Amino acid sequence: MGELRSSQWYGGGDRNAYIHRAWMRRGVPDDAFDGRPQVAIANTASDLTPCNSHLTEVARSVRDGVFEAGGLPLELPVVSLGETQLRPTAMLWRNMAAMATEEMLRANPIDSVVLLGGCDKTIPALLMAAASVDLPAVVVPGGPMLTGTFRGVPLGCGTDVWRLSEEVRAGTLSREEFVRSESAMIRSRGHCNTMGTASTMALVAEALGMVVPGLAGTPAPDSRLLTGAHDTGRLAVELIGAGRRPSTVLTKASFHNAIVALAAIGGSTNAVVHLLAIAGRLGVDLTLDDVDRIGSRVPVLVDLLPAGRFLMDDLHRAGGLRAVLREVRDLLDPTALTVTGKPLVEGLDDAEIWDPEVIRPRSAPLVAEGGIAVLRGNLAPGGALVKPAAASPHLLRHRGPAVVFDSIEDFHARIDDPDLDVTADSVLVLRGCGPRGYPGMPEVSNMPLPKKLLAQGVRDMVRVCDGRMSGTAYGTVVLHVAPEAAAGGPLALVRTGDVVSLDIEARRIDVEVPDDELARREPAAAAVAAYARPARGWQRLYVDHVLQADTGADLDFLLGSSGSDVSRESH
Structure with missing residues (x-):
């Protein structure tokens, strides 16, 4: 296996090694520091992250696997982000969780790490951290809940x-x-049972090669999740000897496959900003153009809410991600490896679809070309996203007058005003909700429709926003508009009554205002007044350094991998 990284702490007979060993001798085997790999279990379990609260049980199975393979398991609690609980939005803390986890992995005497996540931001944050420190790493997704009725x-x-x-x-x-x-x-432990961000990121992590093939999507209460966790613990020891690191798994080919998978499962738009951020930590050249080029024409095969009818435990019984990947195998890059050291495509011939209503065969897709589309135009020069599979067909091409809201508070104050000048043809525009402006890019882009239109039977309208939307949401929503209004984007210049045109097929989102007129306009004073201006703490650091959605909304000083070396000793 060669010299272990942890031997820098535990090897030798000097005072430093003595201190490191002595303080860790609390019931561990006598040979704990004599060539035994030290495996961290980065656990995001928390009672305040209800979707991850069961991960302590999963960690026990990982521990058993690590012990069985001859390693020493060491549970490492890391920052946990509860999507439903955190204010103002969990996205504000994703980069902090990634940075804190990275630093703890680098600072401690460990040789590899098992990453336990489930709720929306935890798997992205863990992958960003692992990519930055580049120690051998593998993910165990916590799994979706069972279906309630x-x-x-x-x-x-x-x-x-x-x-x-x-x-x-x-x-x-x-x-x-x-x-x-x-x-x-909420019937059981586990994360959302729709194809929301949590389910999407678990499956995308497997498509990236960072999960034992076939494990992602296993329901949280299913005993097979614990079996997979045990096997992953053993693999975490194997990774050390093989020298298999995130940088050897997370290649441009792996991101290609993740984008194909994202489209085929009808996954959340949030996955795009997370994939861009993970790639940024590795120095992999991934852009919005890649997302559109690779994924936008891929058929949606998984018939799950919010784009379809079924739920995650249906996907698991129908054959899971491996069955989906078999149907789009010709679109995958065969050179991409997984944490097992084998190609992602290996063994796909053994995958089967057990319920063609849930996983459609390639010959009868749910949506022929339903992947996430990237739009550009004078309203989104840096790009914007739309999920055609969740949009209404009659709105895929649309022109209508803008009804502009300068903040989410402005929206809530006016959307149900019976005197609001709005029709089903209007385009709702919400700004000030980007990474910098809110701050944290909240999930508010799927704006509730005006009550008076709901009473008339209207259930969808074109909506445009520089924020995000929940992966569980639906509708004709143009989101992640870049640059955001608070960063000087054109969204800040739109006025109520301006005609907004959307053409998803042509990949365009424009405001029909002459360029010279836009150039003369100043940002709306009400919008500027509502932009975040934190005075201290993480929010101040975030606003000062966050990048735009089209590059992953990471912090500018966190781009690139810093490796696992620690330059100074502690004593």
């Missing part, structure tokens, strides 16, 4: 929250019935 109907976590809440606003569902559904929404 209400009045005999399956509930999609997140998606049906949005749907039912809109029905309340439309007057077709009582508030009492809405509250009654709450106890049925």
Whole structure:
């Protein structure tokens, strides 16, 4: 296996080695420091991150696997981000969680790491950290929850929250019935059971090669998740001897395959900003143009909410990600490796679709060309995203007058005003919600529709925003507009009444205002007044250094890998 990194702490007979060993001799085997690989288990379990609270049990199975393979498992609690709990938004803390985890991995005497994540931002943050420190690493996704039902109907976590809440606003569902559904929404441990960001990032992590093939998407209560965790613990020891690091797995070919997978599963738009950030930590040249070129014409094969009908435990019983990848095998890069050291495409011939309603065969896709589309135009010179599979067909090409909101507070104050000048043809424009302006790029782009239009039966409108939307959401939403309004983007110059044109096929989003007129305009004073101006702490650091969505919204000083070397000793 060669000399272990941890031997820099534990090897030899000097005072420093004595201190390092003595303080760690708390019930460990006598040979714990005599050539035993030290394997960290980076655990995001927290009672305040309910989707990850079961990861302590998963960690025990990882520990068993590490011990069995001759390593010493060391649980390392890391920053945990609960999507449903954190204010103002969990995205504000993704980069901090990544930076803190990176530093803890680098600073401690470990030889490899198992990354336990589940909720939306935890797997991206862990992968960003692992890419930066470049120690041997492997991910165990926490898995989706089982499907709950209400009045005999399956509930999609997140998606049906949005749907039912809109029905309340439309007057077709009582508030009492809405509250009654709450106890049925979360049936078990695990993350959202729709194809939201958590499910998407688990599957994308496997497509990247960072998960044992076939493990991602295993439901959280399924005992096979614990078996996979045990096997991953053994693999974490093997990785050390093989010298298999994130930089050897996360190549441009791996990102190619992740984009194909993202499209085929109908995954969350949030995955794009996370993939760009992970690539940035590695120095891999990945751009929005790659996302569009590789993924936009890929067929959507997975019929899951929010774009389809089924849920994550259905996907698992139907054959899982491996069955999906088999259908698009010709689109995958065969050179990309996984943490096992074998190509991602190896063994796909053994994968089968057990329910063609859930996983459609290539010959009968859910959407023929449904991957995430990248739009450009004078409203988004740096690019914007739209998810055609979640959009209404009649709105894929649309022109309409803008109704502009200068902040999310402005939106909430006016959207249900009966005197608001808005029709089904209007385009709702919300600004000040980008990485810098909010700060943290909140999931507000899928704006609730005006109550008076809901009462008329309208259920979708074109919406444009520099923020994000939940992966569990749906609708014709143009989001991640770059540059954001707070960074001087053209979105800051749009006025109510300006005609906005959307043409997804042509990949365009424009405001029909002459260039010279736009150049003369000043940003709306109300919008500027609402931009974030934190005075201290993480938010100040974030606003001063965050990049735009088109490059991953990471911090500018965190780009590139710093490696695992520690330059100074502690004693």
